[in-house]
Amino acid sequence: MQHKNRLRPFFENITFEREDNELILNFGPQHPSSHGQLRLMLHLQQEQIVKAHPDVGYLHRGMEKMAENMIYNEFLPTTDRMDYIASSSNNYGFALAVEKLIGLEVPRRAKVIRMMLLEVNRLMSHLFWLATTALDVGAMTVFLYGFREREYLMDLLEDYCGARLTHSAIRIGGVPLDLPDNFIADLKKFLDKLPANIKDYEDLLDTNRIWQMRMEDVGVISKEMALSWGCTGPMLRASGVKWDIRKEEPYELYDEVEFDIPWSDKGDNYARYKLYMAEMRESAKILYQVLDMYKDTSPELMAHAPKYISAPKIDIMTQNYSLMQHFVLVTQGMRPPVGEVYVPTAPSFWHTGVLTDLLPGHYIPDVVSIIGTTNIVFGEVDR
Amino acid sequence: MRPYTPKDNVQKKSYYTDRYWVAPQVAKFDVSTDEVFAADLKVIKGKFKVLDAYIQVEQMVVYIRPEDNFGVLKLMRDSLEYTQLSEMSAIDWLADKGQFEIFYQLLSMNKRKRIRIKCFIEENQAIESVEKIFRSADWAEREMYDMFGVKVNNHPFMKRILMPYDWEGYPLRKTYPMQGDEFASWYEVDKIFGKEARDVIGPEIRDAAAVDRYDTKRFARLGHEVAYGEDISEGEPDTVQTYQEEGGVFLVGKLTKEESVVITDRDR
DSSP, X not given: OOOTTTTOOOOTTOOSOOSSSEEEEEEOSSOGGGSSSOEEEEEEETTEEEEEEEEOOTTOOOHHHHHHTSOHHHHHHHHTTTSTTSHHHHHHHHHHHHHHHHTXXXXXXXXXHHHHHHHHHHHHHHHHHHHHHHHHHXXXXXXXXXXXXXXXXXXXXXXXXXXXXXXXXXXXXXXXXXXXXXXXXXXXHHHHHHHHHHHHHHHHHTTOHHHHHHHTTXXXXXXXXXXXXXXXXXXXXXXXXXXXXXXXXXXXXXXXSOOOOOOOSOOSHHHHHHHHHHHHHHHHHHHHHHHHHHTTSOSOOBOOOTTTSOOOHHHHHHOHHHHHHHHHHHHTOOOOOBOOOOOOOOOHHHHHHHHHHHSXXXXXXXXXXXXXXXXXXXXXXXX | OOOOOOSSOTTOOOSXXXXXXXXXXXXXXXXXXSHHHHHHHHHHHHHSOEEEEEEETTEEEEEEOGGGHHHHHHHXXXXXXXXXXXXXXXXXXXXXXXXXXXXXXXXXXXXXEEEEEEEEEETTOOEEOOTTTOTHHHHHHHHXXXXXXXXEETOTTOOOSSSOTTOOSOTTSTTSOTTOOHHHHTHHHHHHTOGGGHHHHOOOOOOTTOOOTTOTTTOOOXXXXXXXXXXXXXXXXXXXXXXXOTTOBTTBOOOOTTTSOOOOOTTO
């Protein structure tokens, strides 16, 4: 039944037999260090890359189409599946966009809990990044250490919302739950130990000869390239732009906490690695301050906006009108005012695009470490 | 009578059927309320025709003519310090206006301001690439073409990016059904086995919970183990289930109900 010629590999406009000594290497999409489903077509002269052509879309699920066909609260758990390493930040981006449309003010305790979730997620994501990148470069010990610490944080979030990876713990209008009893003590215990842990990683990697050879002066992104490609986060700050959205356009309570913006003008893999380590320390600093803020807040968790947000459960169970509105909000969904809002979004798509300009000139082993330090997550690239 | 569903916008659903509902709008402010934006707009107006401009949710929105997009964005980057293109894509208004809306979301780090440049194009009209100004437009424009079918002139590599190169249809258009069209549902079958194999293979089962009771090739049934592919339309055999091997295992004898003493007195 199977047609003879139908299963030919499908490489458009690419001939594999060439006479100019150029080899085309198909890297991925199942390569373990492509951190998901990245396929790279690398044109090689000997071992040097002369042209790179990233091919994405292997995890494309059509998030935008799904969002168009859902009501607002329905879509929130789907946002978890974009950057599944730090899912609360996706939840937050979506919730913030809808809140800006409605013009909602979130209660202070919800803000504090959101900041905790965001920073814990950042720590989780950075630890995951460190672990997997170190593994790609060959440092198995750091991989195990990084996952060990990340496990504590996942347990902590499991205590809070029951989920370890896809939290959906930030809702439009606030957060659904208050902190469990042991949460603050546990988080403090983790944070007290974190500096020693980070020092362990740095002792293993900082002056490690292999790590330095794979990282230093490899994958240099110039300031112009970073700006032109729309890079954000450590990708931008490692290239000499001191721009952190938490400082420049503060959301939640970031204007009330003190922290530094680590940055570097080197632009290479090593600079990005150092930034990730420094950012973990800053996250810990922020978390200490946020933990102190928690006890001075009143216990409201969701904003009061009867037209858009369901009333507290006690009202729904006792008051007829709250119950009716709850029914409408669950079955038909809220209808925010018609308008447009832009909230800074997931950057991995452009960080993958950078590879087009970044990889030429490098050698094959550099590809792995460069993909590592761009910290791309494919749920977010392909959506 | 069945309700009429519009064919030019298959995903338009009427959740609310309140005929008297007037949708509230997010407030728009005049550009003169913000000094920085007012100065920027003055510079743009000096060189290009601005159709409309307002501030919404702290960001300025400027409508321009589609043929000016390259010039305006170059001006924004070189003279007005908007150094980053954070996002660009299209919005499908074909059902309402017969047009696409193209937007460019810009960020100025020095001014800490965000601006959205917009223009309308007709369905088959192409737009000039801004990839020469912002490299991030390279992939964004490819994605726009992939998802909406908006063609971009002078782009270095105008191919689909997320969908396969030989895909037909543009998934983010409002006319594209949520479940995919006929081409989408037969894509793999057509490509690997050919169209003539559609009848043999049959449509994909998209209901993850679907169980065919008589299908012994893909579904197992506990207590009624049958051979692969056996016909069980006449009924299936009962498989005897025991918890231990006949004769017992090492050190533990086989327990049978007949040979055992069943204790009924709890206090014994």
